[in-house]
Amino acid sequence: MIELNQYYTPESTSLALASMLDISNVRSCIELSAGEGALVGPLKASNKNIKFTTVDIDQSNSTKLANLYPNDVHICGDALDKNIGLKNDSFDLAICNPPFSYVDNSDKYSYLLTGKFGTLLSKNKRLRMEVLFILRNLQLLKPGGTLAVIVPDFILNSRPLLNFRRILFDRFELFNVVECGYGSFKKTEAKTYILFIKKVNKSKFSKVVPVISIVNGVLKKNSIDIENAIKTVEKVEPNSGYEIFRGCTSSKLCRESRRDFHHNYSGLENFSNVTYKVYSAELPKFKYAKFNDVLINRVGRSVGDTVILASSNVIVSDCVIVIRFHRASLREAFIENWTRDRADWIKLHVKGTCAKNISISSIKSYISTLGKVV
Ligand SMILES: C[S@@+](CC[C@H](N)C(=O)[O-])C[C@H]1O[C@@H](n2cnc3c(N)ncnc32)[C@H](O)[C@@H]1O
Known part of the structure; x- marks a missing residue:
């Protein structure tokens, strides 16, 4: 069902995501837009003490998850609805493969578009769902918690979102990136990344972030200079050049x-x-x-x-x-x-x-x- 962007994460990507996380001390994990739980499985396998809360808008997914993991909490509803019953600052870990799509902006999202994010985005007619899901996840994490989120190339590399990245990575620590290459997701050609972001004040952290690339089954180590991804863009004078x-x-x-x-x-x-x-x-x-x-x-x-x-x-x-x-x-x-x-x-x-x-x-x-x- 393409309308809900139900492109589920392939096992190789779920395993890559889980293997990059230190979950020994994790006790609570939220997965917004959980689908059929592709991201939950590998984490459950390595730490049975994690209590999961999943959210999906599709009732059949929530029912499947409730049958599969009866001891966890499964909510059917819109993960971006402020009143869905989730508490801010309450999870050790957030994992997410959000819908890769746009949504019309409305007052409904104003609770997420606060501070500099609000100044930048609140007047936009349309918003990227991935952006809203990132902000929602960060809100739900405890201070010091980690978000592992799968995003398309556009979120990490495009010019229109450069200022969003600048604010995001100024405020939170991007500490690892996995590049999954084109065609990692069936039905979509998008090149995808897994971003690992810590809910901590970023200022004292390294500017060079390690990147692991998995392209055509070949694994390479790389890095990105985060300053390049977030640098304050110096405006070209109107009409200069x-x-x-x-x-x-x-x-x-x-x-x-x-x-x-x-x-x-x-x-x-x-x-x-x-x-x-x-x-x-x-x-x-x-x-x-x-x-x-x-x-x-x-x-x-x-x-x-x-x-x-x-x-x-x-x-x-x-x-x-x-x-x-x-x-x-x-x-x-x-x-x-x-x-x-x-x-x-x-x-x-x-x-x-x-x-x-x-x-x-x-x-x-x-x-x-x-x-x-x-
Ligand atoms: C890209 S799939 C990812 C599913 C799963 N996390 C995975 O990795 O396989 C996105 C999921 O988000 C759900 N979804 C779409 N919009 C949603 C919303 N506003 N709130 C909660 N779930 C949503 C869809 O039903 C779908 O299961």
Whole structure:
């Protein structure tokens, strides 16, 4: 059932998660979105004294778990519901493979979006479920407790969540990472990570976090410099290093020019080069994209689709945003990051229900996060 994101954890990943934890002193463990208990099994096998509390929204899962582990507590309900009967600061360990999806923001989540997290996220129209589950788990842990959470690549590496990571890892200690590689979860192509986070004040901890990669069955030791993952992004001055604008004429007027023009065509392959017939002189009253400009569909079903102009110039309609980079390094950074982030960024930033659209200012904000890197 894809709606509930019921992608259960494969045994190899559950074993990897359990093997990274020191559970000798753990007495209580919470698993939100517990599914059929894939994460519970290996922990039960190594420590019989842990009392588990599981939560799943699907009654058939809660019933299965109650039959399998009758001495533990199994709650059927929405794990993000504040009033589900769980006490804050009360568990030694939290394990979680949350739904990989978005949810519409509402007052219901305001109890999780406090302090800097609130300032950053409370005005967002949509929120990542993984983000909410991380915050909920941390709230439920005792001080000093550990959260082991499985997340998609987007949570650890994307630009849109960079400030979320900065606040999260400034406040809590990320002390281990397991990289599970693409295709670790059947039905999903997502590259996934297991993050091990301690509910402690982070300031005195190491900046380099060990990473174990399990890719195609091969195990490698690595590390990440957490400063890179969380560094305060230095804002690029608006319009420094690039220009951004949209066409100023409707497709109808563009057509009347009797010249080729670029519009929010669907079906063009993302990041492909597009070429148009070249005319010697530009017509007044139209806006033109030029060679190497990045063209992004501003509106419609194909909103956010992105191509590169490979001919010398072309008229653009008002349904297209043009980005003209003056610095090659900024252009490269944009293309590299946009290739990875685009689909998720669109889901977060698209406005309008009938005529879906994105704004120039939101793309400017995105470019500003490329900051110091370039
Ligand atoms: C990705 S599966 C993970 C299941 C299990 N933890 C595992 O690793 O195999 C996500 C689970 O979350 C449950 N779920 C989805 N939304 C939920 C919510 N708001 N509260 C509680 N459970 C939820 C689904 O029913 C599903 O069993």
